[in-house]
Amino acid sequence: MSSIGTGYDLSVSTYSPDGRLFQVEYANKAVEAAGVAVGLRCSDGVILGVERLLHSKLLVKGANKRIQSVDTHIGLATAGLLADGKHLAGRGRDEAYNFRDQYAAPVPVNVLADRISGYVQAYTCYGSVRPFGISSLLAGVDKTGPRLFCIEPSGVFYGYRATAVGKGKALAKTELEKVLAKEEGEGATPVTVRQGVLELARIIHLVHDDNKDKDFELEMTWVCEESGWKHQSVPADLLKEADEKGRAALEEGMEED
Secondary structure: OOOOOOOOOOOOOOOOOOOOHHHHHHHHHHHHOOOEEEEEOOOOEEEEEEEOOOOOOOOOOOOOOOEEEEOEEEEEEEEEEEHHHHHHHHHHHHHHHHHHHHHHOOOOOHHHHHHHHHHHHHOOOOOOOOOOOEEEEEEEEEEEEEEEEEEEEOEEEEEEEHHHHHHHOHHHHHHHHHHHHHHOOOOOOOOHHHHHHHHHHHHHHHHHHHHOOOOEEEEEEEEEHHHOOOEOOOOHHHEEEHHHHHHHHHHHHHHOO
């Protein structure tokens, strides 16, 4: 007996004969159709970057942000359904507040990732709800240093040095591997957050090449010494420089082809 989804995708709590939860797979499809979100853990901090697709020329600049703060030192970037991302960020703030209230200390990034992933996983267990149609990148700096985690719609989460979710994630991950390769070998130097901003901008522009029919805004945040170890937007002048260099690198690559 083989399953093709018919009848087994009516409830998230119903397994197909080969052990699949089709609604969780549908949630992953929603993520793959969304603009890319990229995270990079550097030697002196951590960076989040997304391409915010502009569905209308009437939109106010900076509207519908895809990166949000869940605590002073932690940011959350999402790829998928925007409303789901806003709801999950709200849940993350509640968890961060509860931890601070109970332990009188800021929540470690891995603890918050664990709590949010448990909440996401609960939405795959009951027939009255649906899975979150987002993959989330949780980034921050705590006592152990810069941390970066990816939370999938199934509720599983992993720690990364660098990762990407959304449309074009395969190409983005390949480029991120090249960036991290610069840190290895004799005489290699660690990637700083300022270098990382330029690299992420280049990667996002490269990945966006498949979406030429839609304009996008580059949205980037970081947590580093320059930001006072708080989750803040990348300074406008640096973001503008990164955006321009990203476009230039893409045009240069197209000319070489």
